[in-house]
Amino acid sequence: MSIAATVLDRIQRVTQLPKVSLHEPTFGGNELKYVTECIETGWVSSVGEYVNRFERELAAYTGAAHAVVVSNGTSGLQVMLELVGVRRDDEVLVPALSFVATANAVRHCGAWPHFVDSDIRSLGMDVSKLDAYLREVGEIRVDGCYNRRTGRRIAAVVPMHTFGHPVDMPALMSLAERHRLEVVEDAAESLGSWIGDRHTGTFGRCAMLSFNGNKIVTTGGGGAIITNDAVLAKRAKHLTTTAKQPHAWAFFHDEVAYNFRMPNLNAAMGCAQLERIGSFLEAKRLLALRYAEAFRDVPEVSLFLERTGTKVNYWLQTLLLAPEVASQRDEILAVTNAAGQMTRPVWELLYTLPMYGACERMTTPVADDLARRIINVPSSPQLIAGVV
């Protein structure tokens, strides 16, 4: 049997469905009830009790002191970068292997992404390699770290927790202190992922969550900023809601700001989804075990599992092909998708995209290698009957 046929067979054994998506939301809880309440009361827009409640409950769930919901993760990341002081023509360290939004948010601030290699143990930034690189390339000046090669300030670093697997945040935080970098976490994929007893996104100055339709908890479209910094949270709320000063009637806005609000209608759905995250996580963990079991006798393919000391949300289940079969990745993708089992490669490396080809980067052999070997397989929690 070809490796593609074997992969298809093993996926089918797990999903037991003729046609299955990569990740579909499930709305078996209070979603319809809460959304109906919004429509019946007329509170569908940018002010409403579900907005406040979703913010409170996100803070409580992650252990962050504050949460500010926004229209989507990309916009949330842009605002956070501005708030931590990223300025036009600064550089921001981002993973070479990430969804394009991580780099786009940097450009939306007028700054430049600077790409970092991956750690094979986390799929995210390689912290010790970044440390060595900054010792060579970075120069500490009075207002931060500068890139000796470009003369630009390196203002911040954005670790992204790939498919829910956490970057080594304790190590990254101490690196950031040494090199005087702000840390903004891209936790779009890691709601429900922990390092020890700390939720991802609570290590850096602030973090972004995403509730896009394919995420572990969805609001249709949306995101949130979480932080322990009360001043930053207040500024984030102000900047994402047109910077209007409170007044009985006057429309006085005190700075250039955004309309990045999450409507109450979408927040209502988020509240209902968040109530169910425990069962989603349980199902996704069982699904990971089933894939691991199904591929146990296939030496060329392994399931990427959580490392010791972390608890992973298994947002997208991730196969890692052995190097000797990496050349068959596209055949595996073609065969599985043709058979109705939806699979996806990881993102194109960001520095290979036309708009980011000229950006600064370290050598990225691990990211380059992972980009050829990762395949995501069907990951919806409802694939596990009886849990969700």
Next chain:
Amino acid sequence: MSIAATVLDRIQRVTQLPKVSLHEPTFGGNELKYVTECIETGWVSSVGEYVNRFERELAAYTGAAHAVVVSNGTSGLQVMLELVGVRRDDEVLVPALSFVATANAVRHCGAWPHFVDSDIRSLGMDVSKLDAYLREVGEIRVDGCYNRRTGRRIAAVVPMHTFGHPVDMPALMSLAERHRLEVVEDAAESLGSWIGDRHTGTFGRCAMLSFNGNKIVTTGGGGAIITNDAVLAKRAKHLTTTAKQPHAWAFFHDEVAYNFRMPNLNAAMGCAQLERIGSFLEAKRLLALRYAEAFRDVPEVSLFLERTGTKVNYWLQTLLLAPEVASQRDEILAVTNAAGQMTRPVWELLYTLPMYGACERMTTPVADDLARRIINVPSSPQLIAGVV
């Protein structure tokens, strides 16, 4: 009776309610049905049939060839300005009297708002005054109109149809041709407003609609770009949806782009609302007549009515105080709001806000005068029983 007491009395005669908002949505049609369908089928996010349908129906309603729905009006305006060629440090002509988003979208492109006076007949830009001003200040060069005073290019003009009252677009279009300006209409407030048989927003190169919770048709939060330019429409869709190239599985994005998508959940609500726009407009027109009638014997206060040749959506009903009672505006606002009849002044003049104080502007005596004399009064269509 004081003028404030008189205004309160007349508003109460029209609303016949002890407590009433400025503008509330009403969801008596298919809103719950369509939203329920999204939740039951799982199609809540950025791809879905309601997104396509809402775009088709907005195009059909306005007579524009294309519509692209987006996360909100501000973001839509930013993208349109980029698409028509507004670049960093260009200037863009915007009304001094507008919601802050009009100027913010210009700044989000890195360009500078340049403020224009109002026309007392439309509440929007004074086209003939702008023409005279540009003859003095503007200089035509090979790549467009330049501001002699600043040396910057004046790339575009953004007329905004205040409370649904159309700017004189035929005159503005010929001005724009003379002075080589791109025209992007801010039609956030004018869905359902027409000049002759042409819908507002179909005169310029493109236009933005808004579906915020207080608008005539709401999606909770959201907006749309409408245009007759097929290339611009295609580019707008691409730029607002992360610029991903179509591919069976690869994540190849070909330019720096945005996630400004409208979720299918919100588009579903928009489809249901748009089905009912005819009755909303009918009710709002009757409401205007009732206010006009109620204030007929109050010489110091008149209702701002549509001018000949236009059909106005009466999004927000607008009182104009006579100059001799303008000084009592805040007392009128205080008395009416304290009595549960929600009223609002017009926006603060944009050049008086701290972030726009240093921007270029012509003298704005009419806008300055209007800013002191406008009061918006309760405007929900459901104030007219039996129509909505």
